[in-house]
């Protein structure tokens with residue numbers, strides 16, 4: 001049935017704006033019109049006829065739009081056959097961006113969004129050093145945008161085969177850059193897979209039985225700083241729980257200063273999957289400021305010189321849930337909060353492979369981390385601070401603990417080698 005409609009609702013100028021701005025009834029009208037063969041008479045007297053379609057129809061507004069509008073909607077004029085330039089010695093070809101070329105801006109817009117990175121499996125790396133490190137580790141480049149050919153010439157030639165090379169103006173790179181001093185080169189890479197990566201020999205040589213688990217870390221600067229410390233301390237692996245900021249986010253990359261290609265990082269893990277990534281016999285230790293209510297107890301057995309620490313359960317953040325939960329039969333309060341011993345960070349905790357959990361900036365450590373620590377025989381690690389000082393920044397706490405772990409392992413190694421030389 002053909003419908004003849006005269007000036008529906010908001011004057012029915014182009015169909016799409018009507019859908020966006022009219023009231024619900026008018027929108028229903030428009031949807032109905034889209035489903036039936038329709039002839040629309042506009043107040044101007046113009047008549048538009050079209051065939052019915054399945055639900056949403058491609059917009060017919062161009063039929064009625066002014067010639068100026070039509071011109072604005074024209075797709076970007078890309079030269080039909082841009083002549084690629086050749087870098088003589090290598091035979092590699094590259095394109096020069098033409099005026100109005102949107103290749104850089106369109107790639108940048110999408111590559112800077114986490115959903116895109118996850119969907120397309122592509123990431124953006126910026127700067128000569130980071131790109132060189134990534135290539136060395138086996139990351140796969142797809143496109144390079146560069147402002148000077150020399151920057152491309154610095155890269156290993158064998159890694160450039162099949163990579164699309166686009167020379168752009170330095171100003172364009174600067175506009176999209178995340179660096180304080182843009183370096184004139186950006187690369188789109190396939191999202192690296194830690195299993196296929198080759199980490200530097202020196203890093204592997206100094207790798208320790210020490211892992212880091214980041215629990216819901218949201219701040220990109222903190223995560224990058226933590227990764228840099230983890231690489232510096234010689235961590236063998238970094239695990240990130242779901243809920244952490246994306247490890248390939250440009251700000252994390254910037255703060256990480258290359259750590260992404262020095263230490264294996266496994267992203268986006270559910271807590272149940274974490275044990276699969278830990279070496280056997282790993283003990284999980286949770287870095288915990290104990291809600292600021294850790295109390296030192298003097299140990300009489302050691303002439304009062306030794307402190308041991310206890311968390312006052314009343315002040316632990318999960319305690320309120322514990323209070324609420326009663327056993328239906330006995331009416332007694334359920335004691336389900338893992339009763340983890342607290343240990344000062346400078347006492348030995350590296351006798352077995354150790355994994356340290358660092359909590360997020362806002363909520364601190366999760367219940368799951370405490371449960372994993374309890375099941376593996378781990379403890380809470382406390383860095384005592386002066387009363388009245390709030391918790392430490394997560395990146396600071398992580399660095400202190402990782403380098404303390406490294407110190408403990410070195411001291412143990414020295415003891416062992418001294419013991420071996422006596423025999």
Ligand SMILES: C[S@@+](CC[C@H](N)C(=O)[O-])C[C@H]1O[C@@H](n2cnc3c(N)ncnc32)[C@H](O)[C@@H]1O
Pocket residue numbers: 286287288289291357358359360361362363364365381382383384385391392393394395397398
């Ligand atoms: C900024 S704090 C979290 C603050 C959060 N509002 C809380 O009270 O748990 C971030 C993380 O750093 C670590 N951290 C901070 N201060 C610490 C301390 N004094 N001892 C051990 N770990 C600490 C913990 O893992 C903590 O979850």
